[in-house]
Amino acid sequence: MTNARAKKMIVLGIDGMDAKTTHRMVEEGKLPHIKRFLEAGSSRSGLEMLGAHPTITPPCWTTLATGAYPGTHGITDYWRQSPDSLDAVVYNMDSRNCKAEQIWNCTIEDKLKTLVWHWPGCSWPATSTNPLLSVVDGTQPGSVNMGVAQMDWEKIIYGSGDLDTPKFIPHTEKAAGVGCNITNLKEVVSSKKLNEDEDADDEDEMMEIWWGDESRKGGEIRTYVKSLEDTEMMIGAKVAYDIVMTPIKPADDWENAPADALQFELMISAGKEVRYGLITKNAAGKYDTVTLSRTKNANETFVTIPEGEMVSGIIDDATKNGETKPCCRSYKILELSDDGQTLRLWISNALDTTNDMLWQPKDLYQEIVKNVGPVPPVSLIGGEDAELVDQIFLPSWDIYCQWQADCIEYLIEHDHFDAVFSHLHNVDCAGHQLWHLAKTLYPWKATDEKVYQSFIERVYIQTDAYLGRFCHFLDEGYTIFVVSDHGLLVGQNVPPILGEYGGLNVQVMADLGYTTLKKDAAGNEIDEVDWTKTTAVQIRSNYIYVNVKGRDAHGIVDPKDQYELEDKIISDLYNYRDPVTGKRVVGIAMRNKDAAILGVSGPECGDIFFTVEEGFNCLHGDGLTTAEGYFGTSTLPVFIAAGQGVKTDFTTDRVIRQVDVTPTIATLLGVRMPAQAEGAPIYQILAGVD
Structure with a gap:
């Protein structure tokens, strides 16, 4: 143990944040809050550090938390090799698989109240029952509660005055005409054959993969990657959502419906429940608002959706596997004609608001719901459909980033945490859907690389706004680290079927x-x-x-x-x-x-x-941490330190490695090093050290 140079620490982890892209955009004046951190702190000239290998989320975040290399801490990929089969893997984001001690065990030992927020790979189950340690999720990288609380899929409702009967088309089928204009509605319907007896719940693999029974039991997962079509970047860029086709007609069987209102119906919960919609006019006589209700009574609506606005935090029931739960959803109108005869309406997935399974202590969840709000769902659709990226995917992450910043800020100010280790997944989630589309390659000729390059920059600007929420803590005596696990590169060639992490x-x-x-x-x-x-x-x-x-x-x-x-x-x-x-x-x-x-x-x-080899890398995970790609991208992670105990406006020539982050935190806070830490403190950036 050493004398503390800092009293309070916030680690702001951004999954997938690339040092080269960050540096370029700072230089271009597009990331003002990151510039503020740099002026108040220290980094290398390119903002980079060397990441662990493989350049994959769980091993790198575990290295950041332990100061140990993956071969030491044992979280060596997204998956762990099955002990029984060379062609199978088992889920690996489980602290019980980690063989190295985490830094938060050291902070609580020194009486520092510590929050670990959604740190993927080695934080859940919580590594201590000490009441000074609070842990939120960490079983998957996406968003808080995503792995256990999803009750229903995202949907797009296609409404038309030309339709006669409603139809529900589950995400389990390939949706012909996905992303098409409303004029192609009949083509979408005619191309589908819906098995009325199909139980879509049985196909909800996305909702079960993270922390379901098989993950906890260590069940084998066997996936064969034989061609480009089997790769994660091909699958991840395809949209997958329920489609609801619904007639639009005059609202003549409603109670209290406004004059000239139009009605439609939509199906949720794998098509087994109905919600009723009204389309209403504004003062100028244009249809511009949708309201939804559980009954056909206009006085009992549960959400009002104005045109052009994403509405979030709406609570409505959803049913899955026979259980009905109150769930949080978001809504947005994608298209609504002036006459109300054509409608495209997006509805988010549904997150069970009662699920506190991945919170320690459990009352922390209720505190957040009461004082900040329920976890807002993020969209997982977009990919090759640029309209959905622009109108749905990115705005849903705007809302989530704001919610997460609200949560952490609230907990620091009201629960007085001394050390916070947090993770945000917006950049990486976008990367897996979008980055490979930022260069024109033959599998994706239909996409415009300039459009997708602009999406990349929007995600970084979104991240800068999130980080800006914490700048004021620099003036309140906190030391803040901004770090990432790896960067994301835009591939320069179609990659070989080699190095895919999923199988x-x-x-x-x-x-x-x-x-x-x-x-x-x-x-x-x-x-x-x-x-x-x-x-x-x-x-x-x-x-x-x-x-x-x-x-x-x-x-x-x-x-x-x-x-x-x-x-x-x-x-x-x-x-x-x-x-x-x-x-x-x-x-x-x-x-x-x-x-x-x-x-x-x-x-x-x-x-x-x-x-x-560089030039054939996909997004991340298959190459060295130093790999570079198209559009000035790389897999180099970010390191910035600012605040108490750190030199201001300082650039170091020292090579910084991910294993050095935890020893530096320990040195600043004056706590002992984790038992298996292999890195060294970055003394060169510490205030008072020549």
Whole structure:
């Protein structure tokens, strides 16, 4: 323990924030609040630090919290390798899998009241029952409660005076005409076949994946990535929402409906419940407002939606798996004709307002709901539909960022927290939907790269506004760190099927002769490994496992031949060429023992660690932390420190690594270092140190 240089600390973590993009936009005068932090504090000239590897959310946030490399703390990817299957993974964002101590255990030991807010990877379940520690979520990176509280999907309601009967089209089917104009309504309907007996609840995988029963039990997840269509960036950019087709007609069977009001119906809760809508005129005779009700009584509406405004924080019931809960939703009119005969209305997903499962103590949740408001849902649609990005996705994150800033500010001021470790996911969430569309490449020719580049900048401006909410704490004696886990780059080429974090990467390893899939009777490959012919597989971002006899369930490689086989795999990876450009696609490849120099060795890592060569990287996770991409982007994370105990308007030449963040926090607060910390304090930025 050392003498404290700071009394109070706020860590503002921004998932996916890229140092190169941040630096450029600061220089262009577009991020004034970040500029304020820089003038009040210290950083490198490019605002960067070196991130951990893989450049993936859970291992990097865990490194930031522990000061230890992934090979030490054991959170080595989004997923953990299944102990029973080389082609399967199990969920990994669980503090019980972390083998290194977190910094917040040290702050509470020194009597500092500590808040850990949505820190993904190693914070939940809470690492201590000490009443000085409060923890909110951390089981997934998206938004607070997203993994456990979702009761219903997002929807777009298409209303028309030309329709005769309502139809509900669940998100489980591919929506023809998604994002189309209202004139294509009949084409949308005619292209669909809705099974009236289908239970859409059974398909709600998104709502169950994070902290459901299988995650808690460590159930296996098996995904095969065989082509570009199987990759996360292709899937993530596709919109997925329920569609409701509804007739618009005069409101002649309502109580208390205004004169000339029009009515429609919409279905929620997998199409099993009905809400009633009115479309009403303004003083000029233009239809411009929608109201919704549970009954056909205009005096009992629960939301009024003016044209051009996203309305959030609205409570309405939703039912899932036979349970009905009060839920928070948001609404926005996308299109409403002056005569009221055409309507497109977006309705957000529904978040159960009673779910306090991921809050310690639980009364903290009720305190937030009472004094700030329920968790606002964020949109997960947009992708290749630029209108939805502009009108829905980004505005929903504007509302969420404001809510999160309100929550943290309230808790600091009213509950008097001394140390706050917080995480916000807006940049990374947008990145997974949008970044790859910021360069014109053949899979996405229909998108305008300039439009998507402007979206990238909007997300950073949104983030700057969020960070600006905390600037006043610099004047109140707080030390503030602004950090990120990794940056996000815009890919320069279509990436190879190698390094995808979500599953077993087949194509390159099959081309090289190491992975073989079984075939059906017609000779078509199926999603099942032929272990009798497979000597190695590539899974979980950057790891390759040799199929070793006696170690692995279906092992065929004699242990005495493993070293020689690893040497051949590494050689073949270096020799592999992209079939389009002819360029090498693998950057580095090394055995587990050698990967210790990058902090990715040991039992939780593969037999071989590799990275994809710069120029073939997708968003993040497959390359080095120093990788750069199109539109001046990179995977370099951000580091800025400001406030008490930190030099002002100072630039250091020292190389800063993520493992150094926790030791620096410990030094500033005068608490002990976490037990497994491997980094060193950034002494060069500390006030009073020459």
